[in-house]
Amino acid sequence: MTNELTLYLIIGAILFSLGVFGIITRKNAIMVLMSMELILNSANINFIAFAKYGGMNLEGHIAAMFVIILAAAEVAVALAIVLNIYHNFRHVNIDEISKMKE
Amino acid sequence: MSHDLLLKISVVILFLPLLSFLIIVFNQKRLGKAAGIIGTSILGIDLVLAAIVAFNKFVVYPNEAIIQWKFHWFSLGNRTIDLGLGVDNLAAMMLIVVTLISFLVHLFSTEYMSEDKRFPRFFSYLGIFTFSMLGIVLANNLLNMYIFWELVGLSSYLLIGFWYEKDSASNASKKAFITNRVGDLGFFAGIMIAFFTFNTFMFDEIFSQIRSGVLPFESGTILTAMGILLFAGAIGKSAQFPLHVWLPDAMEGPTPVSALIHAATMVAAGVYLTAKIFPVFTADALTFVAYTGAFTAFMAATIGITQNDFKRVLAYSTVSQLGFMVMSLGVGAYTYGFFHLVTHAWFKACLFLASGSVIHAMHHAMHKLHDHHSDPQDIRNMGGLRKTMPKTYLTFLFATIAISGVPLTSGFLSKDGILAGTLAFGNLSGHWLIPAMAFISAGMTAFYMFRLTIVSFFGDFKTEIASKTHENNTQIVLPLVVLAILSLWVFYSFNPIDASSGWFAKAFKPVETVVPAEYQFDFMMPYHDAHATESTEVSHGSHSYLNKFEEELHHQHYTAMFLSLAIAGFGILLSFIFYYYKKVDPDKVANSIKPLYLLSYNKWYIDEIYQKTFIGGTILLTKLMFWIDTYIIDGAVNGVAFIWRIFGTFVGKFDNGVVDGLVNLSGGVVGFSGSIVRKLQTGRVQTYLLLSIIGVILLLWWLF
DSSP, X not given: OHHHHHHHHHHXXXXXXXXXXXXXXXXXXXXXXXHHHHHHHHHHHHHHHHHHHSSOTHHHHHHHHHHHHHHHXXXXXXXXXXXXXXXXXXXXXXXXXXXXXX | OOHHHHHHHHHHHHHHHHHHHHHHXXXXXXXXXXXXXXXXXXXXXXXXXXXHHHHIIIXXXXXXXXXXXXXXXXXXXXXXXXXXXEEEHHHHHHHHHHHHHHHHHHHHHHHHTTTOXXXXXXXXXXXXXXXXXXXXXXXXBHHXXXXXXXXXXXXXXXXXXXXXXXXXXXHHHXXXXXXXXHHHHHXXXXXXXXXXXXXXXXXXXXXXXXXXXXXXXXXXXHHHHHHHHHHHHXXXXXXXXXXXXXXXXXXXXXXXXXXXXXXXXXXHHHHHHHHHTGGGOOHHHHHHHHHHHHHHHHXXXXXXXXXXXXXXXXXXXXXXXXXXXXHHHHHTOHHHXXXXXXXXXXXXXXXXXXXXXXXXXXXXXXXXXXXXXXXXXXXXXXXXXXXXXXXXXXXXXXXHHHHHXXXXXXXXXXXXXXXXXXXXXXXXXXXXXXHHHHHHHXXXXXXXXHHHHHHHXXXXXXXXXXXTOOOOOHHHHHHHHHHHHHTBGGGTOSXXXXXXXXXXXXXXXXXXXXXXXXXXXXXXXXXXXXXXXXXXXXXXXXXXXXXXXXXXXXXXXXXXXXXXXXXXXXXXXXXXXXXXXXXXXXXXXXXXXXXXXXXXXXXXXXXXXXXXXXXXXXXXXXXXXXXXXXXXXXXXXXXXXXXXXHHHHHHHHHIIIXXXXXXXHHHHHHHHHHHHHGGGOOSOXXXXXXXXXXXXXXXXXXXX
């Protein structure tokens, strides 16, 4: 049992690391958003793993559901922002959009 | 007329001329020639009021010493300063003298100054001058007197310098002002001694305190000093030696001014002051006053003999006559000193106004001949004016007779009294030099006055200008006639050879000295002090005398009269021989006694001596001060500055090197570390994120 939990946690950690790596290295805002989804999903995997093996039971499921809803809302807002940025700058390179006030 | 009304009228008399000044001075352009009429008529009203006041004082209140007002001005600590105004017999007489002469001078000026471009201004100055002079006359205390004394100084400055475009006039006005200041300084010191000791400025209070034994610093010497210091004011104003130098120069002013200031009013102020404070003079102070006056009379008379400027001769004769008045007060002949002040005011004003008439006529004649180089005042350009200007000639001649002391004139009465006084003084005190100088001066006066008359009015016309002169109109002649008539004996005493029976001598009885007996001449002490048991006044025959001096004066009267007649007659005769019959050539006589002639011609070199000593000394002192300033004070300042500059260089180096170095070093260190740390701040979110993840990892690694 513990091994299975460990396996899940390792997958979550790998996903998290990939997400972080994506956020740090990617210049495209869409890619950064996708990497953030990876991090959120790694957290989801952890919740579910703890719900099944760690005794969190339903609370784990509910937390995972919250995260999914939150991620959906977040993506809706973030994509709208990215679209606006694209309108203004004709690109979505996050290194070059530091000047919001213009 | 009540006391109150009399004083109220006096106040009106005082302020009317000020009103004239204010009206004219603010409306100069608007009034123009009308200023003369306004000024003259205001003074006319003033004269009438003065006559009313004087009449009341002499007839209604002849026995009251003074009618006065005192009012509180302000307090300083426990000292109160009072002002006031009073009319005594002296003041009543002076009111008449000042207002009448001022009125006549106003009248005279309406014609004399008519071509002057600053005509209204002249009348405004006359107004302020008359106001100041009346202030002195009506003062019943030293403070009032000092205030108006200075006002007179100011207004005389304005009048003497009236033609200020001329350098000589503006210099003369400055000289008059500064010379007067020297005397005023002494006057002020005297006032301070009096106020410190007696706590009051009032004459009557000061006198009564001295009488009751209060002396400044309990010392008779200081009392003497106080008297002499107060008299110093008179030395300045009344042009006594050694401060007489301003008066002849002041002839640069318009001639009516000379008549007003230098005959009747301003110069009389000093004598008036001396008469007012007469009771406080101690024996030593009296001697000082007498010698000052006698020497002034003598010196000025010697100078008057050789001068060629018409007005300058009159100026020196004024100085000489003022010397007579002061000498008279000094020897104790109080009555005659003041008497001479009054009589002299009339005939000297007459002489000055007549000289103005002559100069006016000469000016017109020169104008007609287009001559702008000759001197209209030089008597060598005149001669024969008797024919062209008969009225001026007659009045001038009469005034000359009066000043020379010929019987049937007022001048004879007063001068005779003075000479008797000096004889009595010489007899009683042993100071024989004073009568000697007095008699010689009297003879010289007769000589030079007749010289002036003969040279300018008799003989033939010396120049074409003189022949073209003609008599002036009524505005000029009328004042002359009035003043000449006032020089008759009959206005003062019906007895033409003895003034002591006349109303004047009765109205101005000798005043008692208030000085304690130990500091006063025995013969000046009132009889009732010496013989306490006897009555107040000791009768001798039909007369009663205040003190031994008055008795002696009466005894010397006839001696003095004959002596003075002889000496005046000799002087007149001599001048006729010299200048009319020309039996002796004056130039030859002058050459034979060249040093004396030059001494007289150059006015005893007094101006030169002052130039060398006081003025030269002052200039030397200023040069010395300038040297000290340049080299010592500036040197010290520059030296200090130099030291500070060196010190400053060091401080500057320290500042630049050490302090700035430290500051720059810390700045540099911060800058250097900043340049390293700056590299971390890339502005990229991703870098920060990476670093924070590394940080979190390190933290976790360190924690577990």
